[in-house]
Each structure stands twice: as structure tokens, then as C-alpha cells.
Amino acid sequence: MTTVIENNNQKSGRLEVGTPLLEVKDLHVEFHTRDGVAKAVNGVNYSVAAGETLAVLGESGSGKSVTAQTIMGILDMPPGKVTQGEILYRGQDMLKMSNEERRKIRGRKIAMIFQDALSALN
Ligand SMILES: Nc1ncnc2c1ncn2[C@@H]1O[C@H](COP(=O)(O)OP(=O)(O)O)[C@@H](O)[C@H]1O
Numbered sequence: 001m002t003t004v005i006e007n008n009n010q011k012s013g014r015l016e017v018g019t020p021l022l023e024v025k026d027l028h029v030e031f032h033t034r035d036g037v038a039k040a041v042n043g044v045n046y047s048v049a050a051g052e053t054l055a056v057l058g059e060s061g062s063g064k065s066v067t068a069q070t071i072m073g074i075l076d077m078p079p080g081k082v083t084q085g086e087i088l089y090r091g092q093d094m095l096k097m098s099n100e101e102r103r104k105i106r107g108r109k110i111a112m113i114f115q116d117a118l119s120a121l122n
């Protein structure tokens with residue numbers, strides 16, 4: 001038996017379990033502030049396959065939220081800046097996509113539930 005996720009349209013297609021869906025490769029994000037440059041994300045790598053759940057744990061300030069915001073394309077740039085790396089969605093680098101292409105993915109294919117979820121959801 002083959003389990004699939006996502007079957008909403010032909011363009012997105014079905015992916016077999018185990019096929020990489022989201023890959024973060026050597027991601028570097030920094031902030032340029034008046035006080036200098038803060039290197040928030042330094043070479044993050046992870047991959048999430050179709051049908052897979054990934055939990056990222058780390059101490060406060062280690063870059064979890066900045067990584068997630070960069071994936072979503074909602075990080076304010078400036079002050080944020082991606083200096084290196086790739087974020088592949090179905091093999092395509094989202095960092096090189098147009099705003100229009102990213103908008104089609106954001107919310108429909110990749111969504112974010114913010115920290116204070118109980119106040120945001122009913
Ligand atoms: N807008 C910003 N300007 C400057 N530094 C920032 C900004 N946002 C986040 N940072 C810094 O980036 C680092 C990672 O933060 P964050 O991703 O929020 O950590 P986590 O979610 O793992 O607790 C921290 O050092 C934080 O201070």
C-alpha cells in the first residue's frame with residue numbers, strides 16, 4: 001500500500017511517502033542592526049519527507065523561529081538577510097521564487113501556527 005499526502009491538484013501531484021517535501025540546506029540568516037550583525041541561523045540542515053513529522057528542539061534564541069519565518073517567507077528583510085543556503089519545496093528553491101509563486105505555497109502548502117496558538121484559533 002502507498003500512503004500519499006496532498007492530493008489537491010494536479011500541479012502539486014501526489015508524493016509517495018519518503019519523498020523529500022521540504023529540505024533546508026546550509027541555511028544562514030543574519031540581522032543587520034545598529035549594534036552590528038547578529039548571526040541568528042548558522043548552517044541549518046533538515047529534511048521533511050512526505051508523511052513524516054519533524055520536531056525541532058533547541059534553547060531559547062537558538063534560531064528556531066527565524067528558521068521557520070524564513071521558510072514561510074515572512075521574515076522582515078531588512079533587518080533579516082539570508083546570506084547562504086537553500087530552502088527546497090518539492091526540489092524547487094523557494095528563496096529564488098517570485099513573490100507570486102511563494103504566495104501560492106504560503107498558507108496552502110506550508111502553514112505556520114504561531115506560539116500563542118490558543119489565542120489565535122477558535
Ligand atoms: N528582528 C531581529 N533583529 C535582531 N535579532 C533578531 C531578530 N529576530 C531574532 N533575532 C535574534 O535571532 C536569534 C534567534 O532567535 P529565534 O529564532 O527567535 O530563537 P528561538 O525561536 O529558537 O527561541 C536570537 O539571538 C534573536 O535575538
Ligand SMILES: [Mg+2]
Pocket residue numbers: 064065066
Ligand atoms: Mg521561537
